[in-house]
Amino acid sequence: RFIPSSRIHDVKSGIAWEICRMKNAIGKLPGLAVLLVGKRRDSQTFIRIKIKACNEVGIASFIAELPEDCTEDEIINVISSYNENPSVHGIIVQLPLPQHLDQEKIVNAVSLEKDVDGFHPTNIGNLAMRGREPLFIPCAPMVCIELLLRSGVEIIGKKAAVIGRSQIAGLPTSLLLQRHNATVSTVHAFTKNPEQITSQADIVVTDVGVPNMVRGHWLKQGAVVVDMGTNLVKDPSCRQGYRVTGDVCFEEAIGVASAITPVPGGVGPVTISMLLSNTLDSAKRAYR
Ligand code: GUN
Secondary structure, eight states, X not given: OOOOHHHHHHHHHHHHHHHHHHHHHHSOOOEEEEEEESOOHHHHHHHHHHXXXXXXXXXXXXXXXXXXTXXXXXXXXXXXXXXXXXXXXXXXXXXXXXXXXXXXXXXXXXXXXXXXXXXSHHHHHHHHSTTOOOSOOOHXXXXXXXXXXXXXXXXXXXXXXXXXXXXXXXXXXXXXXXHTXXXXXXXXXXXXXXXXXXXXXXXXXXXXXXXXXXXXXXSOTTOEEEEOOOEEEEOTTXXXXXXXXXXXXXXXXXXXXXXXXXXXXXXXXXXXXXXXXXXXXXXXXXXX
């Protein structure tokens, strides 16, 4: 079972429609600022996709590209100017940042009201705490839950294994699954015999960045698999010299899982739609 891509287009056309109405009503558009430090090929690709998606729905985009060797102060100055710019409603700092930079300090500099990635420590903290609501939830984890719910997968009381604990995907996914009352196990680089844990799970979510790591025998018969991996692997037969693949060995998993998201074409495109939706929500809040 797949989520039909028509649903994704539904989401995007809904956003485009709302932006059109906003333009007609108040003469304003939502704006998204994207910050890229250095020249990582994967980050450049992700940013290109995000900007294209903004153009498609009518979100104004602002791009700042800084050199690999720039300083924290230079980046924070750029972020501060976007924080103060009323035409900017969302700010994303493409991660990972070069090693010499303090990622937390930089993400912390993004105004809470414009943190459309949901990576600000206060947003993550509110996600972790009962009775609190973050202003923004990280996009990929939100998509993971949405896909499960819209596919009719029950989360309450189910065993979920989240492979990976990154601040931007694995950790918030575990928190969100707990909010939906799943029993969550986290599998990470120090976990002994990860397949023993994953093979008991009703829901398996991956965020590892290792192509084909999750094999068919890691999964329980009938498990639901959400692959959040976006790995670029060299492939001279492709036009750009590389292709995108997930963390799950799809050919093996498809014979075991009852539902699975493919890569490419699964979580990724919907994640971009969620980013657009967060940016629109932020603009609506700003102009309320
Ligand atoms: N790097 C990998 N995924 C993401 C994402 O969703 N947002 C940002 N800002 N950086 C990323």
